[in-house]
Amino acid sequence: MQGFSHPLIEQAQALLHKYYGYSSFRSGQVPLIGQILQGQDTLGIMPTGGGKSICYQVPALLFQGLTLVISPLISLMKDQVDGLQRLGIAATYVNSSLSFPEVKERLQKAAQGWYKLIYVAPERLESPSFRTLLQTLPIAQVAVDEAHCVSQWGHDFRPSYGAIAPMIAELPYRPVVSAFTATATTEVTHDIIRLLGLRQVQPYITGFNRENLTFSVLRGENKRDFIFRYLSDHLDESGIIYGSTRKEVDQLADFLSRKGFSVAPYHAGLSDEERNRNQEMFLYDDVKVMVASNAFGMGIDKSNVRFVIHHNMPKNMEAYYQEAGRAGRDGEPSACILLFSPQDILVQKFLIEQSPMSLERKSYEYKKLQAMIDYCYTPQCLRHYILRYFGEKASGHCDDCSNCLDDRESVDVTIEAQKIFSCVKRMGERFGTSMVASVLKGSKSKKVMNQGFDKLSTYNIMSEYKEKEIVDLINLFCAEGYLVMTEGQYPVLQVAPRAMPVLRGQEKVYQKVQKRQAQKKESDP
Numbered sequence: 001m002q003g004f005s006h007p008l009i010e011q012a013q014a015l016l017h018k019y020y021g022y023s024s025f026r027s028g029q030v031p032l033i034g035q036i037l038q039g040q041d042t043l044g045i046m047p048t049g050g051g052k053s054i055c056y057q058v059p060a061l062l063f064q065g066l067t068l069v070i071s072p073l074i075s076l077m078k079d080q081v082d083g084l085q086r087l088g089i090a091a092t093y094v095n096s097s098l099s100f101p102e103v104k105e106r107l108q109k110a111a112q113g114w115y116k117l118i119y120v121a122p123e124r125l126e127s128p129s130f131r132t133l134l135q136t137l138p139i140a141q142v143a144v145d146e147a148h149c150v151s152q153w154g155h156d157f158r159p160s161y162g163a164i165a166p167m168i169a170e171l172p173y174r175p176v177v178s179a180f181t182a183t184a185t186t187e188v189t190h191d192i193i194r195l196l197g198l199r200q201v202q203p204y205i206t207g208f209n210r211e212n213l214t215f216s217v218l219r220g221e222n223k224r225d226f227i228f229r230y231l232s233d234h235l236d237e238s239g240i241i242y243g244s245t246r247k248e249v250d251q252l253a254d255f256l257s258r259k260g261f262s263v264a265p266y267h268a269g270l271s272d273e274e275r276n277r278n279q280e281m282f283l284y285d286d287v288k289v290m291v292a293s294n295a296f297g298m299g300i301d302k303s304n305v306r307f308v309i310h311h312n313m314p315k316n317m318e319a320y321y322q323e324a325g326r327a328g329r330d331g332e333p334s335a336c337i338l339l340f341s342p343q344d345i346l347v348q349k350f351l352i353e354q355s356p357m358s359l360e361r362k363s364y365e366y367k368k369l370q371a372m373i374d375y376c377y378t379p380q381c382l383r384h385y386i387l388r389y390f391g392e393k394a395s396g397h398c399d400d401c402s403n404c405l406d407d408r409e410s411v412d413v414t415i416e417a418q419k420i421f422s423c424v425k426r427m428g429e430r431f432g433t434s435m436v437a438s439v440l441k442g443s444k445s446k447k448v449m450n451q452g453f454d455k456l457s458t459y460n461i462m463s464e465y466k467e468k469e470i471v472d473l474i475n476l477f478c479a480e481g482y483l484v485m486t487e488g489q490y491p492v493l494q495v496a497p498r499a500m501p502v503l504r505g506q507e508k509v510y511q512k513v514q515k516r517q518a519q520k521k522e523s524d525p
């Protein structure tokens, strides 16, 4: 039991089997449940589908008193509670869909010990009279679901989460507090601990690896052709295709349905009725493929989604992994494919720039965007890149992502790397990718001439390359950590310490290229 000798953990295992029918906990669940059972505040960081609910539900069954679950998913509360009741677990919920007498009745029953779990919406906690009622309940655990909602850095900030800590402070004695989220950035983690008032807590990051998912990044594909071919080869499978704008979703859904595929669109521009209808059809397999904006998916628990294709790069790794993670919830092999084009970067930068966020927030979003861009360019194992991003220790190969399976040839690009790094340095580390590429290519554009860059020793030293090839190399070197792209709307390239051994000729750099290209490069003088 991985260091948890608490005798209650064995009882927990028995309850897991009795109520849920599962034979064992997932490895990440054990330490979290162990901590909660020992009365220790807990912050569990797990991906969507990782099995957070059981981490507070099983302790709830063992505790003498009641577990108060704070959940922002009001529309799902009834389903969640119905699900627990079907398993034979005494649970109820309180939210704005109920009348005042109904709320009162449920709380009275809770005070009499009828329930093990009671789900409440965070907005309820803002009402002083409701908080007074809570003080009469034997609350043993407060479980905060989607805990990142307390943080302004999180993607779904909910001001009413600010009422959780005062509510806990007003209780006659302090229960154990467990918090759960799928967001692992440092800023959000610190906020959760501080704003929920968690005591002596070590964030526990776990379970981000989804063995049954395979990851691919495809660059330079004709996206429509690819999707057409993929759907043709997977006609019986259920899948989601994410597009970045409503227009794109509509056009793609239209194109695919004209080609005879079973698809439906989903985005915020459709009427509620249409959205619900499309969602239902997808859930019940009457439609195979949902072409959707990022508005689709929150709380969707369709188990047999066999593929998630991103038509565009999303804004950050959190968004990507949450959306891609909707594939394969049943544990069966499923594909997560990202179709990347450099245009996607411009779109995401534009979205950050024109949003009303503070400058500090924008720079934070740019930082997260850069990690997403690096994912699209890295030649390393994609699965391990994801795991490292979410704070897990990972190195090596998964042997099933598109990079690990990439059998293209590795070409030595050390000379190119040295030329590019020197050029970035000679230009004073004050310019972005396209300007550096123009100088290396020997462009006679006004911008280059006005700066006098045609006098640099690195001017025109990659004239045999297309500018796009130089840009691709620069992006590769960024993803590999040799170059750094600063944050902001006009990012500039800088040379990272990692590039020094390459510049000194002590280390080599490689790029994967198609065989044909490799032969061409090798035969170049």
Ligand code: ADP
Pocket: 022, 023, 024, 025, 026, 029, 046, 047, 048, 049, 050, 051, 052, 053, 054
């Ligand atoms: P999350 O809240 O983290 O998104 P859930 O709690 O909904 O995830 O769990 C995802 C799925 O995994 C559910 O169907 C759940 O029943 C299942 N699950 C959780 N723990 C286990 C386990 N120990 N063994 C088998 N299945 C599990």
